[in-house]
Amino acid sequence: MFTFASILVTICLVLIGLALRYNYLRSKQHYEDKQQKSDADDIVYHKYLNTHASVIQTIYKQILPFTDSYCSNNELAQKVAYIERKLPSITFKKNIHLDNSLSSSYQAIRTYVTHGEKLRIAHNTSFLEREKNRSKKYFQTLLSHPLDKQQVDAIxxxxxxxxxxxxxxxxxxxxxxxxxxxLLYNKLAKPTDILVLSFAKKNADDLKEKLAHLGINCRTFHALAYQIIKDGESEPAILPPNEVERTIIDIHHRMCTDKTYLSSFNDFVLNGLRPILNNSEFKNDAAYIDYLKDSDFESIQGLLAKRRFLMHGHDKSMVGEFVKxxxxCYIANxxxxxxxPYSYETPFFVSLREEEKAALDKQLKRYKPTFTIYLNGYDAQRIKTCPFPQDHLIFIDHLPTAEYKDTLIWSDDLHESYRSRYIKSYAHEFKEKTIEETLISHLSKYGVPLRRKSNEDIYKILEEAYGKEIDAVLKLIQTFITLFKSSGQTxxxxxxxxxxxxxxxGELQNRNEQFFDIVHRIQLAYQERLKFLKKVDFDDLIHSATLKVKNNRYQHAYKYIIVDEFQDLSINRCKLLLALKKQRYCKLFAVGDDWQSIYRFSGSDLTLFNQFGEFFGHTVVRKIENTYRFAEPMISISSRFILKNPYQIxxxxxxxxxxxxxxxxxYTQDNISHLNQDLLHVLQKLYAQYGQKLQHKSMLLLGRYQHDINRxxxxxxxxxxxxxxYIEIHSLLRDxxxxxxxxxxxxxxxQLDKKIDFQTVHSAKGLEADIVILINCESGKYGFPAELSDDKVLNLLLSGDDQYPNSEERRVFYVAMTRAKEKFYFLLNRNKQSKFIRELHLDHVGPLASPSQQCERCGGELRFIKNISNKICTSQMYGCTNFRYGCDYTTxxxxTAVNAVVDNDSY
Structure with missing residues (x-):
């Protein structure tokens, strides 16, 4: 008898068998369907190949093979576009049963379309190796010196x-x-196929001379634009750059008759060039003092006194108003x-009997109100003979509120006890824009007549005291207009x-908007002046040429555009290049160095170099890094310096x-204004090293400004x-x-009789000398870096980000350092060293002062002041050299000896 279990097993076996049978039949049907479809695909594929056999063979034999030359990205793209246009795409399964030459050719074509870039790279790699070997002798003998491997690779x-x-x-x-x-030797182009462009006329003329025997004409961008415009039209009348500057200055002077404009301009010169910041906005005292040194605040009264001394030899003691x-500076002005009438930080003056003076504590003896105001015709000298000076004086203390609480309580008590008139102002009033209101309120309370000078009188004063600041603003306006027109902004x-x-x-926003109001009025008047003169400037010239190319009213036939000094490219020049390339395919070969981009004031925009591919499309980047001008350690020092800016390549x-x-x-030997003895001291050192050979060494003096020669x-x-x-040296040197x-x-x-040229760094770009001496390494408005030239408002007109502090000035400083072949000298004033010098010294020599000679408060240098003796010992008193900037640290x-000798050579 069958048990229930055996029946269950039988049923399971039957079901399994049925399932297996079903799967077998299904797989068989699927295989037969697949085979049938494969046969159908083979038939369709065979038909496709036969239909396009001629095209396939033509493409395979004539399009696919790489020639024995460099294959550009565009050449590959053109081939792929031709294939896709001539040979319709069709999709098949991977395994095609046809195995013949036609099928192999077609599969090779599909591989070329899919993986063409890899094939192009492999071909070019192989070609470059062959071509380097083949042309080795050519490049070794082409010019006076053999080209190095990187130069050949780039070419x-x-x-x-x-x-x-x-x-x-x-x-x-x-x-x-x-x-x-x-290109010409290998018949890749004819002379008429090549356009060579440079930026400065000097560079273009130099290239033109070197390329004349090849029949190549080198032009500046402006010369090219001029040629484009006059082609089939009348020649444009051009306003050259030097006249542009004079025109803008003339427009400014004419606008000074407008009270609104003059008031805004005066205020910008007084308060807009440098931000007014206080100590609380910096991480430490050292950073704050660096800011003060760079800003170099000077009051009108102090500058006028200095000017009178220099021009008329007035008492030097009157030239002492150095605002901290x-x-x-704002309050003084x-x-x-x-x-x-006022004096700055003069000792607190009261009329006292001798016994009362002796009783004064040290704090009162040292107390110097920020400002002392003189009334009723008195001044700092006459008040000393006044029996009741308190009746003719007002004292102002300006202090940060939080940090000086005890001082303020003490000064309040002091002035109350002497019944003197006392005004307090605070740092927060500058941030809240209430400082002027506060001063007017307090001075009016004490009956001080407030008669603000007219805008016309203020401007005359500014011309005398802040003449360089006015020049800086006008230069900023000219640079802004150039960048504005180049960028196409509104x-x-x-x-x-x-x-x-x-x-x-917010303060910078408001300041920039104030500047916009000034420059907009000048820009409109400037364009009207050009219209009246029926002239165009260089920016208009390039803009008009670009439009003419875009509208195909000018047709070019260039195969190659070669640009020297590409780092100086401006936005409008970039647009002209792009218009030429778009109108007719041509290759662009650009050479430059982003580390030497120093012509922002004429419109150059470094982003166009650093992000080259984003503007011009597919790009190959090559580097040439063998320098034949300078060597170590200058290479390491200058490279590390420029690469502090992360935007540099x-x-x-x-x-x-x-x-x-x-x-x-x-370091300079003293604090006098001229550098004659320091220069001769350097020459004496050079004679000790070179001997008679010094007479034949080339030398160059560099400054940041043309007026640096006045040093x-x-x-x-x-x-x-x-x-x-230039200067001429006529000096007897001894060794x-x-x-x-x-x-x-x-x-x-x-007996050294030598002529030494002086150049600004900008004019020296491209030059070199055996020995180079930089004579402006100071901090301040007209130091190096030039704080008035790297204005943040210009960033709004640049196409990318170059926000690193003093980025342009850092590049200018780098250009200065890289002019020397054998020796480079920084001629330094120890008390006014620029931030660049402090940085270089710290990175490559060490701190400017040893830890024992550094101020514990601000990091400044300590200087010996005097010996203080008693019966036991002598103490040496040291004070911080940043005393002028508010650091009163002493130690x-x-x-052990009373008659201690102080070594003062290092100060």
């Missing part, structure tokens, strides 16, 4: 766009020259412009960008030779030609060595 790359990043002294112009010669910060968009970009800084410069380029920090005075041994920018016995072992001398160091 042989022949893509749609090639950006060559070449360091200072790496042979940018040589590379351009060799690229053109290579921007807030003090407020008092001066309201005809209120003032409405600028106001919007200003609100967005500086939304965290990294490259590793090296010198293939064994020589050195030495760097020296040479050297005309004298019998140093003749200065300011008109022609004497005495042994330990007092015997003279060497006594050489050289005492005991010595």
């Amino acid at each position: 042989l790359h022949d893509d749609d766009n090639t950006l060559v990043i070449a360091g200072a002294g790496c042979g940018k112009t040589t590379t351009v020259q060799a690229k053109i010669a290579y 910060n921007g807030e003090h 407020f008092l001066f412009l309201h005809d209120i 003032f409405d968009r600028l106001i919007q960008s200003n609100s967005q970009q500086f939304r965290q800084d 990294e490259k590793t410069l090296r010198n293939p030779g064994n020589r050195k380029t030495e760097v020296f920090f040479e 050297i005075q005309d004298a019998p041994d140093v003749k200065v030609s300011k008109k022609h920018s 004497i060595q005495i042994d330990r016995h007092g015997n003279t072992v060497r006594n050489n001398q050289l 005492f160091r005991k010595t």
